[in-house]
Amino acid sequence: MAEPTASALPEGGGTNRAALLAVTCLGQFMVLLDNTIVGAALPDMQRGLHTRLTGLQWIVDAYVLLVAMLLLTGGVFADRFGRKRVYLSGVAVFTVASVLCSCAPSVGWLVAGRMAQGIGAAALSPASLALLVAAHPAAQDRVKAIGLWAGLSGIGLAAGPVAGGVLTEAFGWPAIFLVNVPIGVVLLLAGRRVLTESRNPAAPALDIPGTVLSVLGVGALTYALIEGGARGWTSPPILGGFAAAAVFLAAFVALEGRRSAPMLPPRLFRQRLFTVSNTAMVVVGFALMGSTFFFSQFFVYVQGSSILRAGLQTLPMSLAMVVVSPFAGRLAARYGFRGVVTAGLALAGGGLLALGSVHADTGYGNVWWRLAVVGVGFALTMSPLTGAAIQAVSPREGGLASGVSSTTRQIGAVLGVAVLGAVVRTRQSGGASFETGLDSAFVAAGIVTLACAVLTGLWLARPGPATAPGAPPTRRAPASTAPAPAPEATPPA
Incomplete structure (x- = not known):
């Protein structure tokens, strides 16, 4: 018997929907927690595994690389083979991989575990959103549910630095991976009871x-x-x-x-709005992940903080992103993609340049606000950039556009950790200190981000005026500046 498509699913009661929301949010929370919790433990990993900066880069990039490259495929797998099945499989892989990471005796084993985590996350994340969408066929209910999904799961971003600092200080770096085990077990047990299987028989073929x-x-x-x-x-x-x-x-x-039926249709990039928004998203991933990779190392190695204190010291950026992200879509709806994104990139770039002048003797009172400015800036960019990408394509390709936007951000993250790490190493090989290398990395990230602000300020718009999809004609706001209804739902990961 054929399983129902998303549109054929029964709506179910409020209790079932609340349980489904809890399960999908907790799964995405686990994925987002892993984005920031690892950064807090990097100094302890470096000591415990006797590795250098190159090893730390692989620990981070092995995970991000697999997520970036398999995210679109994971969404297609969920549609074709069953969203519940793919979600629970992703949870299982992520949980087992977390155990492997915690037991890793060397950097090589840890990198292998991180790659397996990336495979699990690439299946879990798109399937969790697809399950939520399938359970809310009414557009208004769906937007609210996705907003809750993005907001609640996004708490993982803010919790990561603190949780990583506490666990690493008390039990050592393996504990940051073991925390995923009880979450994974709960998700597997609850998911089998709460989730309803669905699929899309018309899903594209696997590429x-x-x-x-x-x-x-x-x-x-x-x-x-x-x-x-x-x-x-x-x-x-x-x-x-x-x-x-x-x-x-x-x-x-x-x-x-x-x-x-390509994984990444080249024709989409003929739309200027789509191309510019995704180019900017690469830069966001590059500067955001590339700079946060060094935050804990700066506080521990340059300013002499403990790992726990360093985790707390990086919190202003994560909190700023969690607080501001839900409002970014609304601001873009009112003021337009171009203005909000350009302002956000300018703020983030300026904050990164300011971090490039922070030294060992700089008091924390003169550091935290720079982190907060960076967080606010990037929070203002991600949802509107996804909204711009969605608006650039036809309504039936909105899901693909959103997936491409997430993928380009992850690709930028891979390159950010690699390139900015190369900047630090090159400076050190020339005789500079680690502190000087970090300053150069932050400045480089800031310059790239500010250059992208110029790009979006000039070209983040359609060539000609048009109205937003489904909106009545208006003389005041061309479609190039009015976002589609989905941007607020974009997770801040």
Whole structure:
């Protein structure tokens, strides 16, 4: 017997919907918690695993790389093979991988566990949202539910630094992964009872060749960027890595251009609004993840804080993002994509430049506000950028556009950790201190972000005036500045 599609699902009672919301939010919370909790434990990992900066970069990027490259495929898997099945499978993989990470005796084993976590997260995250959407067929109820999903699960971002500091200080870095085990067990037990299976028989075919080529291409590029500082930028393995990345990515672009149902349709990038918004999202991921990778290391290694205190000291940025993110879509609806995104990028870029002038003797009273400015700036950009990408395409491709937006942000995160880490290592190899290398990394991230603010200020708009989908004609607001209804629902991960 065929299982129901999303539109055919029964609405169910309020209790069932509340339970489903709790299960899907808790799953996404676990994924977002992992984004920030690891950063707090990096100094302890470096000591316990006897690794250098390169090892820490792989610990972070191994996870982000797999999420970035498999996120779109995970959504297609959920639609084709069952959202409940894929969600619970993702939870199981993520939980088992967390145990493997906690038991890792070396960096290599930890990186392998992080890759497995990335595979689980790439299945869990899109399936959780798809389950929520399927259970709320009415548009108004769906928007409210997704807003709650994004807001409640987003608490994981703010909880990560504090939880990471407390657990690492008390039990050591393996504890930050073991915290996922009880959450995963609860999700598996509750999910089997609460969730209703659904699928989309008309879902596109899986793009296995495109997925493989994208993983190999971005993976080879990441390898060359991370290992270049240690092995030498002109060494054969690094030059070979860059060459392999160029070949794989060129093959990916050529393949996607010929497929009838590509993973990443090239035609979407003919829309200027779509191209500019996703370019800006790459920069957001680059600067946000690349800079936060170093925050705990700055407080521990440069200013001499304990790991617990460092986790608390990084909190202003996470809290600013959690508080401001729910309002970003509303601000964009009122003032337009271009104004809000450009202002956010300018704030974030300015904050990163300000962090580039923070030193070992700088008091925390002159540090926390810089972190908060960065958090506010990036919070103002992510939801409106996703909304701009969605508005640039037809309504039936809104889900694809949202997935592409999340993917480009994750790709930017991979490159941010790799490139800014390379900046620090290059400065150190030239005789500079770790503190000076960090200052250079923050300044580089700030400059890139400010340059992107100029890009969005000039071109984050449609070439000509049009009205937003479903909106009556108006002389006041062209579609280039009015967001689609979905942006507030975008999770801040």
